[in-house]
Amino acid sequence: MRTSNRLFTATLAVLAALSGVSSATAQVKPPVVIGTAVGLSGANSVVAPSVVQATQLAVDEINAAGGIFGRKVVLEVADDGSGAAGAQKAYDSLLFQKKVDAIISMETSAARNAALPIVTRARKPFIYTSFYEGRSCNRHMFINAWVPEQQVASVVDYFGAKLGTKSYFLVGSDYAFGRGMLEFTRKYITAKGHKVVGEEYLPMDGSDWTAIVSKLKASGADALISSTAGGAPNVTLTKQLRAAGVTIPFGNLAVDEGTAKSMGSDGKDVYTAGSYYTSIDTPRNKAFLAAMAKRFGADMKTPNDLSVPQYEAVWAYKLAADKAGSLETDKVLKALGEVSFDGPRGAIKMDKQHHAALNMYLGQVQADGSVKILETFQGVDPGTQCPNLK
Amino acid sequence: MTLVLDMLTTAAILYGVAAGLLIIFGVMKIINFAHGAFLTVGGYAALLVTHLGWNPWWSLPVAFALGAVCGAVVERLVMKPLYKRPLDAILATWGLAIVIGQCITLVFDRGVQFVQSPLSGAVDLFGISYSSYRLLVIPLSLAVIGLLGWMMNGSRLGLGTRAVIMNEDLARALGINTGLVRLATFSLGAGLAGLAGALITPLSSVDPNMGVPWLVNAFMIVMVSGVSLVSLGVACLVLGSAQVLVSTWANPILGGLTIVVLAAVILRVRPEGFARG
Numbered sequence: 001m002r003t004s005n006r007l008f009t010a011t012l013a014v015l016a017a018l019s020g021v022s023s024a025t026a027q028v029k030p031p032v033v034i035g036t037a038v039g040l041s042g043a044n045s046v047v048a049p050s051v052v053q054a055t056q057l058a059v060d061e062i063n064a065a066g067g068i069f070g071r072k073v074v075l076e077v078a079d080d081g082s083g084a085a086g087a088q089k090a091y092d093s094l095l096f097q098k099k100v101d102a103i104i105s106m107e108t109s110a111a112r113n114a115a116l117p118i119v120t121r122a123r124k125p126f127i128y129t130s131f132y133e134g135r136s137c138n139r140h141m142f143i144n145a146w147v148p149e150q151q152v153a154s155v156v157d158y159f160g161a162k163l164g165t166k167s168y169f170l171v172g173s174d175y176a177f178g179r180g181m182l183e184f185t186r187k188y189i190t191a192k193g194h195k196v197v198g199e200e201y202l203p204m205d206g207s208d209w210t211a212i213v214s215k216l217k218a219s220g221a222d223a224l225i226s227s228t229a230g231g232a233p234n235v236t237l238t239k240q241l242r243a244a245g246v247t248i249p250f251g252n253l254a255v256d257e258g259t260a261k262s263m264g265s266d267g268k269d270v271y272t273a274g275s276y277y278t279s280i281d282t283p284r285n286k287a288f289l290a291a292m293a294k295r296f297g298a299d300m301k302t303p304n305d306l307s308v309p310q311y312e313a314v315w316a317y318k319l320a321a322d323k324a325g326s327l328e329t330d331k332v333l334k335a336l337g338e339v340s341f342d343g344p345r346g347a348i349k350m351d352k353q354h355h356a357a358l359n360m361y362l363g364q365v366q367a368d369g370s371v372k373i374l375e376t377f378q379g380v381d382p383g384t385q386c387p388n389l390k
Numbered sequence: 391m392t393l394v395l396d397m398l399t400t401a402a403i404l405y406g407v408a409a410g411l412l413i414i415f416g417v418m419k420i421i422n423f424a425h426g427a428f429l430t431v432g433g434y435a436a437l438l439v440t441h442l443g444w445n446p447w448w449s450l451p452v453a454f455a456l457g458a459v460c461g462a463v464v465e466r467l468v469m470k471p472l473y474k475r476p477l478d479a480i481l482a483t484w485g486l487a488i489v490i491g492q493c494i495t496l497v498f499d500r501g502v503q504f505v506q507s508p509l510s511g512a513v514d515l516f517g518i519s520y521s522s523y524r525l526l527v528i529p530l531s532l533a534v535i536g537l538l539g540w541m542m543n544g545s546r547l548g549l550g551t552r553a554v555i556m557n558e559d560l561a562r563a564l565g566i567n568t569g570l571v572r573l574a575t576f577s578l579g580a581g582l583a584g585l586a587g588a589l590i591t592p593l594s595s596v597d598p599n600m601g602v603p604w605l606v607n608a609f610m611i612v613m614v615s616g617v618s619l620v621s622l623g624v625a626c627l628v629l630g631s632a633q634v635l636v637s638t639w640a641n642p643i644l645g646g647l648t649i650v651v652l653a654a655v656i657l658r659v660r661p662e663g664f665a666r667g
Contacts, residue, residue, distance in 0.1 A: 045500050067546040174643055202642045207594050207603050210400055210524075211637030211645060214392045235502050235595035243511030264504035277477060 031074040032067065032327065034059065034314060035100030037090040037107060038116065042082030043204075044108060046231050047256065050301035051106045051129075052077055054189045057295050058314035059108045068321050073314075076100055080111045087111035088118065095122035101327050104313045106130045108304050109176045116141065122239055125332050127350075129309035129316060131274070133180030137386035140329070142336045142350045144316065145309045146358055147273050148184035149383040154273040154362045155225065155251040158375060163249050165222035167195045167338050171212055171237065173229040174201040181227035181253050204229045207236045227253040234259050242266045256304045261369035270365045274305040275358045276345050277371045288344040303344070312343035316350070354389050355382040391516050393638060399524040400554065401623075401630035402531035406589050408608040408615075408622060409534055410457075410582030416555055416617035417575040420476055421609060423483040424464070426601030428457050429489035431589020433596045434494060436505045446508035449588045457584020460490075461577035469576060470569070473664045478502060487601075495598045507592035523592050530589065534582070538619055541578075610653035616665025624664045629653065 016193035036055050038048045059075045067073050076098045080088035087107065094100050095118060102125045107115070110133050116138050119126045126141045159165045168189050172178035178201065186196050197219045200212045216224060224246070228234050234255050241250065246248035251271040257278060260267045278289060288311070292300050301307070317332075319339040324331035350356045357379045363371035404585065414422045420427075436449035468486060472479035509526055512519040542548040553561040554571045562568045587601065594600055607629075612632045616623035629649045637645025656663060 046502065136542070200642060203646050205603050206642070206646050207600075208633075208646075209642075210396050211634055211642055214396055215638065218392070231502050232595040232597050232600070235504075236593065239507075239595075240593055242522075243507070243510060243512070243523050245519050245521065259502060260503045262502045264506075266504075 011230045012097050029069075029071045031072040032321070033076055033096035033098060033100045034317065035076045035078065035098060035103045035105075036081040037087060037103065037105045037111070039082030039086075039108065039111070040077075040079040042086070043229065043231070044082040044106075045234070046258070046307050047106075047304065050258075050292040050307040053292070053296055053301055053309035054303060055104065057292060058311045060279065060295065061291070062314065062318050065163060068318050068327075073318070080105075080107055080115075082108050082111065084110045084114035087114040089120040091115045091122075094188050095124060095289060099294050100124065102317055102332070103124070103267045104129060104310060104317060109133060109136075112136065114149045123329050125317070125320075125329055125336060125342050127313040127336070130306055133177050133383075134184075135385055137354065137389050137390065140333065142316075142333075142354045144313050144348055144350055144356050145305075146360065146380075147355065147382050147385060149385075150275075150358055150360055151253060151273050152181065152185045152188050153380075154222050154360050154375070154377055155253065155271060156185065156192065156194075157273070158225050158362050159251060160192060160194065163223070165194075167197045167219075167221045167223075169197055169219050169221035169224050170199040170226070171209075171216070171224065172199075172201050172227040173204045173206075173233050175204050175229065177203075177254070178204075178227045178229065182225075185225055185227070185253070188367055202233070203230075204233070206309045207232065209237050213240055213246065216241075216246065217244065221248065223249040223251065225251045225253065230254060230256060231259060236264055238263055238270065255365075256306065257371055258302050258304060260365045260371060261302075264369065265367060267365045267369060268367050271362065271374075272365065272371060273360060273362045275360055276303070276305040276308045277305060277361055277363055277373060279363075279371060279373055280361065281373075282346070283343075284342060284346075285344040308344050310325055312341050312345065312348060315343065316348070318340045340389055351356075351384050353384070353386040355385045357381050391518055392520065393634065394637075395520050395525070397513075397520075397627075397631040398636045399521075399527055400634050401626040402528045403590065403593070404523075404607065404611060404626040404630045405531045405623060406534060406586040407583075407604045408611045408626065409538060409619075410579040410586065410617065410621070411608050412579075412612045412617065412622050413575055413582065414579035415612050417551055418468075418469075418473075418479075418572060420479050421612075422492060422576075422579065423480065423605070424481075424486040425566070425583050425608065426605035427487040428460060428583035429590075429601035429604060430494060430598060431460055431490065432457050432584030432589075433505070433591050433594070433600050434498060434587075435584060436588040436591045437475075437498070437503050440504070440506040444460065449505070449591070450585060451589030454581045455583040457587070458577040458581030459626045461580020462573060464580070465506075465573050465576040468541070470572075473572070488535060491598050498598070500598060503596040505591040505596050509592070512600065524569075527589065534585075535619060535623060543618065546572070556557050570617035607649045610650050614653045614656050614663040616663050618665055621664035623639070628664075 040048050059073050076191040080090040104127045108130045128143045131145040166168045170182045172182045245318040320335035323335040346359045348356050360380045361373045362375040411425045435453035439449040503630035509523045513522045550566045550571045612623045615622040633648040636648045
């Protein structure tokens with residue numbers, strides 16, 4: 001008798017709790033869903049966890065500040081497999097099954113190009129947060145990361161002015177970003193009246209730079225500029241250069257801080273340029289790093305030039321939605337080009353033909369793998385990217 | 391001169407990478423697709439040595455031992471039941487490569503790791519400066535050739551192994567423990583792969599996929615060279631040189647294709663490849 005009494009009370013309690021929950025959910029407005037497609041597998045998988053963390057932090061902060069119009073923000077992450085086929089699936093699922101309100105993604109160029117027609121069809125705002133080779137234009141897409149116009153100049157100008165180099169050897173991985181970056185670099189160098197004495201590419205998964213290193217040594221170039229795929233090719237190239245005793249100034253257009261760190265002593269003295277380094281000495285960046293450390297503790301992945309724009313883009317979307325006063329696509333798109341978010345990389349406004357003027361930094365890798373900032377270039381303009389977009 | 395050294399060192403590296411594959415192929419008639427994974431195990435063995443703060447030279451024996459142990463375990467658990475089904479066995483090694491790769495990812499993460507190199511910098515030789523580590527690979531590979539040659543031709547195990555290669559049933563009838571020979575060869579092959587993995591770390595990155603780019607070239611070289619250690623040396627020298635020449639005079643993208651294309655052509659013209667007879 002006693003047990004059945006207890007059972008009865010327990011059942012009542014559960015029922016009460018359940019009805020409490022259901023009445024609570026009935027009062028809450030539906031959440032704002034932000035979709036993020038990122039390469040959890042494949043080439044981008046090294047950097048993807050840091051990107052997801054930065055996105056999560058922004059979502060948490062926005063929710064703590066009352067969400068968007070008092071609606072909670074929810075994050076949906078999808079794996080794009082770092083490529084076109086995966087991106088098609090990821091975007092179809094995010095836009096048409098999960099019905100996200102906006103997409104904010106750090107992706108490879110191949111994945112972005114595959115995703116754009118789907119975004120256009122779904123008519124949702126899309127913020128692309130990866131630096132890329134430039135000139136990708138779509139009414140629905142805004143970009144808050146750098147393009148070659150913003151990055152290459154800082155390396156070449158520094159080499160020419162401070163190190164007095166006149167002839168350059170270019171080395172890259174054979175894919176859209178590698179070739180696009182170096183093509184721009186070659187034009188920029190020739191336009192400045194300097195010489196490119198060699199330009200060589202290795203397939204993306206190649207690891208044997210023997211012939212290229214020998215050609216570089218034979219060319220007598222003053223400086224080397226590389227734009228390889230992230231991760232492994234950076235490491236193999238740097239190691240084999242160092243083993244061959246190459247000591248000319250080496251500017252790497254595609255190395256992130258994490259990879260630089262993993263190269264140990266071989267990475268020392270490599271020049272790099274980007275819009276974000278953890279060593280940026282501003283209160284805003286320090287506050288961001290502290291928030292990351294507090295949120296993720298020992299599991300924190302080092303924030304980098306691919307993850308921080310993602311953090312800022314989520315905030316920019318919130319500001320745009322607030323300004324538009326609705327989540328309606330056309331209104332949000334208009335507002336996205338007008339709002340400015342003050343993030344770890346400084347105040348950023350995507351008002352330059354859907355791109356943004358950015359503060360760019362030229363850094364040099366130190367013996368302990370950290371990046372020391374040598375020069376800061378304020379508000380570097382992306383140039384003519386999408387003249388046909390308003 | 392640089393070109394000659396490039397060709398010699400490339401051949402030496404290829405030899406180190408392909409030797410383990412050849413040993414297993416010779417005895418078991420199985421192409422071991424897990425070779426790339428054992429290579430990766432060797433690379434991570436070098437990483438462990440770096441983490442433990444040992445002298446980087448230790449990475450070579452440690453990598454060999456770790457590879458051999460992995461090989462022995464795999465032989466007993468996975469390969470042995472499949473000896474009567476060689477096609478399934480090949481498929482199993484492929485699956486095994488994925489399993490090993492994922493295990494490494496779980497333990498060490500996907501990121502690129504840094505391994506202390508035993509020798510760095512360049513030396514002056516014949517009036518040019520050349521990577522001292524690459525030069526070192528030449529005597530190391532010669533040492534591997536010498537040791538393997540002695541094992542195959544001068545030791546009891548080698549005698550048994552050659553008997554198994556020629557006629558396994560007859561060898562078993564003569565009282566040779568063929569199961570043991572297979573176990574020994576598989577773990578020797580895996581050990582060699584591990585050694586090669588540690589050998590290439592100063593030139594390569596250490597990440598869970600580090601073995602993959604080497605696997606295809608090693609595979610083609612073994613196809614062309616048949617089962618003899620000497621013809622493997624010839625194949626490495628010819629194909630490695632061709633790769634360096636094409637990379638230097640044409641471009642490295644074509645260079646990456648050279649070994650595969652050339653091997654296919656050689657097999658078409660001369661199906662027995664570089665093997666005698």
